[in-house]
Amino acid sequence: MSDREDQLVGEFPFTPIQERAQQKRKALVESGHALFILKGYDQTTAKEIAANAGVATGTFYRYFSDKRQLLMSLLEDQIDALLPPEPNWATSDPESLLALLLETHDNRLKELGLQRVLPELLHKDSELADVLATARRNIHSKILTGLIKAREKDLTWKDLDLDTITWSMMLIAENVPNKEAHSGKQADYHEVAKVICRMIFPPEVMKKLKEDKNGK
Structure with a gap:
């Protein structure tokens, strides 16, 4: 990932270490990926991403500042x-x-x-x-x-x-x-x-x- 792409993603609120936390973050990433493709970026909310991943909305904000940061994390190394x-x-x-x-x-x-x-x-x-x-x-x-x-x-x-x-x-x-x-x-x-x-x-x-x- 280039320095410029790193700036796009920004610093995550929390980086999970334990396996259970990593699984929750992975579920959010996969949920966001699916919903962005299905509904588009504007029509997808953090609340929907969290619900589709089976976690609370607060859990979403534990790992990502907003839905843009989640999308940019999907795009990193994919430009x-x-x-x-x-x-x-x-x-x-x-x-x-x-x-x-x-x-x-x-x-x-x-x-x-x-x-x-x-x-x-x-x-x-x-x-x-x-x-x-x-x-x-x-x-x-x-x-x-x-x-x-x-x-x-x-x-x-x-x-x-x-x-x-x-x-x-x-x-x-x-x-x-x-x-x-x-x-x-x-x-x-x-x-x-x-x-x-x-x-x-x-x-x-x-x-x-x-x-x-x-x-x-």
């Missing part, structure tokens, strides 16, 4: 999981690798579930918005660096701005989980990867990479 994956363009089959990365990322988001809560918070929680913006800039920089290295090997289009390609790729990748809601169809990760790779690689490069993979 990067909310962002698009960083591909390795040096592979002999970038399309298949990217499809696998997108599918893994989507499954991780579904398991975490908390990305549904973020839109409620970002417009009113400037600290969280800053942390996510910094994380996005970091992954943008990493993806762009990889594309620059690919261009140095004459793999990418020469007339396209790599920063714009990086931004476009991130927009597509971030919205893959929303495709079903928008079009009624589940995302085909290989088709999405194909679109992204066509933005990056000329046809002759993709052909050569696939031939190299097949040993031709």
Whole structure:
């Protein structure tokens, strides 16, 4: 967890040591996770989290200052999981690798579930918005660096701005989980990867990479 994320969570009122107390705190965390996903952040109260965990409301405040602190404790170390994956363009089959990365990322988001809560918070929680913006800039920089290295090997289009390609790729990748809601169809990760790779690689490069993979 970074220093910035640590500031988001803040200092807990009490850190349990005994197993029974740890179990109560774990129950509250699991209850909050479930209710945030089910009802959303604004519609979930500390009282409901405590009741769903089978403890008194006072017990909630023994472990957490408020529901925001509980949510931030769920998000700690998970910020990067909310962002698009960083591909390795040096592979002999970038399309298949990217499809696998997108599918893994989507499954991780579904398991975490908390990305549904973020839109409620970002417009009113400037600290969280800053942390996510910094994380996005970091992954943008990493993806762009990889594309620059690919261009140095004459793999990418020469007339396209790599920063714009990086931004476009991130927009597509971030919205893959929303495709079903928008079009009624589940995302085909290989088709999405194909679109992204066509933005990056000329046809002759993709052909050569696939031939190299097949040993031709």
